[in-house]
Amino acid sequence: MVRVSSKILALVVGVLPQLIQGSGLHTAAVAKGKLYFGSATDNSELTDTAYLTQLNNTDDFGQITPGNSQKWDTIEPTQNQFSYTKGDVIANLAKANDQKLRCHTLVWHSQLPSWVSSGTWTNATLIAAMKNHITNVVTHYKGDCYAWDVVNEALNEDGSYRDSIFYQTIGPAYIPIAFAAAAAADPDVKLYYNDYNIESSGSKAMAAQNIVKLVQSYGAKIDGVGLQAHFIVGSTPSQSSQASVLSAYAALGVEIAYTELDIRMTLPSTDALLAQQKTDYTNTVAACVAEKSCIGITIWDWTDKYSWVPNTFSGQGAACPWDENYAKKPAYTGILSALGGTATTTTTSAGQSTTSSTSTTSSSGGSTTGIARWGQCGGSGWTGGTTCASGYTCTYFNDYYSQCL
Numbered sequence: 001m002v003r004v005s006s007k008i009l010a011l012v013v014g015v016l017p018q019l020i021q022g023s024g025l026h027t028a029a030v031a032k033g034k035l036y037f038g039s040a041t042d043n044s045e046l047t048d049t050a051y052l053t054q055l056n057n058t059d060d061f062g063q064i065t066p067g068n069s070q071k072w073d074t075i076e077p078t079q080n081q082f083s084y085t086k087g088d089v090i091a092n093l094a095k096a097n098d099q100k101l102r103c104h105t106l107v108w109h110s111q112l113p114s115w116v117s118s119g120t121w122t123n124a125t126l127i128a129a130m131k132n133h134i135t136n137v138v139t140h141y142k143g144d145c146y147a148w149d150v151v152n153e154a155l156n157e158d159g160s161y162r163d164s165i166f167y168q169t170i171g172p173a174y175i176p177i178a179f180a181a182a183a184a185a186d187p188d189v190k191l192y193y194n195d196y197n198i199e200s201s202g203s204k205a206m207a208a209q210n211i212v213k214l215v216q217s218y219g220a221k222i223d224g225v226g227l228q229a230h231f232i233v234g235s236t237p238s239q240s241s242q243a244s245v246l247s248a249y250a251a252l253g254v255e256i257a258y259t260e261l262d263i264r265m266t267l268p269s270t271d272a273l274l275a276q277q278k279t280d281y282t283n284t285v286a287a288c289v290a291e292k293s294c295i296g297i298t299i300w301d302w303t304d305k306y307s308w309v310p311n312t313f314s315g316q317g318a319a320c321p322w323d324e325n326y327a328k329k330p331a332y333t334g335i336l337s338a339l340g341g342t343a344t345t346t347t348t349s350a351g352q353s354t355t356s357s358t359s360t361t362s363s364s365g366g367s368t369t370g371i372a373r374w375g376q377c378g379g380s381g382w383t384g385g386t387t388c389a390s391g392y393t394c395t396y397f398n399d400y401y402s403q404c405l
């Protein structure tokens, strides 16, 4: 009979739970004081049972985001006809798994139905259509979402406003109007501005900060800035440059989340690229860990099998922490170590698996040009101190909103 010393037994018993359970990404993130580590997903992927099993693994994923099923073209393909079937599948999955749901997205220039993108609009009719969309959708998902990405990608790379149908027709005021409508429909849900290339300092990150100030100056609620973080292996911003912009957002009194993290490479994948990808993921996650106001991280799907990257960026891919065969890549270990977790993982090498804009609005009393103000003028006359610059007339649209035109 083999006798096992009590010391060895204690060691095995102590280590066993880690070997069996490991410390997954979400578990480790929560231990670091974050709310969640999560993943995007999409309806078509859920028929893949191996995929679903991992998505349901709440040790790794305490949060999910629908990749497409809450976008305007899916939910309101025809004006005032709402279809929640696909979005509800993801929302119900989150509920069943006790995972947080990030809801994505209400107002975005892309994936719009043609009745919106090619419609003939006036300022008032587009505001009404946008508010109707937001009110319906946010009300439908009231209580289900941790956060809504209220406005997505309103900025150009130089920090100017993107020339979307919303900006063209309404001007920058569409942003605070959207936030106010979302807050009115669900006062408890967190409301985010979400964009890419705002993860390190520069004109676009500065413009994102100005969007926060713009919404705040209108007296509307904004709770967070979402950093999409669609990065490229080898040119991902350093941890320190991400950290400094995170603290700039935090100084505005909002939280921050990494909302769509993935780090793509030019294919084929090599061991060197996978090693650099691990470093890039590690640095990004470490920047969030170090910033108290950074509350969570979402990867834009967890496996290369269903990543959006190859369909969008020709010749690029392998952007996720798991490969297309669901084996963990070095990136997984990097993320876990940045979260302070312990890896008992199988990671892949390239060949095999081994264990081991600037707002011109003044906040009070200044003159505005072409800029909306809340209740500052209207049918019943001035209610605030704002005056329009010479040559502009203050035009009343509704109780929330007027504009110097």
Ligand SMILES: O[C@@H]1[C@@H](O)[C@H](O[C@@H]2CO[C@@H](O[C@@H]3CO[C@@H](O)[C@H](O)[C@H]3O)[C@H](O)[C@H]2O)OC[C@H]1O
Binding pocket: 067, 068, 152, 153, 228, 230, 260, 308
């Ligand atoms: O043919 C379309 C297909 O192109 C579409 O792909 C989705 C496009 O959006 C992706 O998510 C965005 C990625 O980056 C940020 O800019 C946005 O915030 C995200 O919403 C999504 O992952 C792709 O699947 O899907 C629908 C098909 O009909």
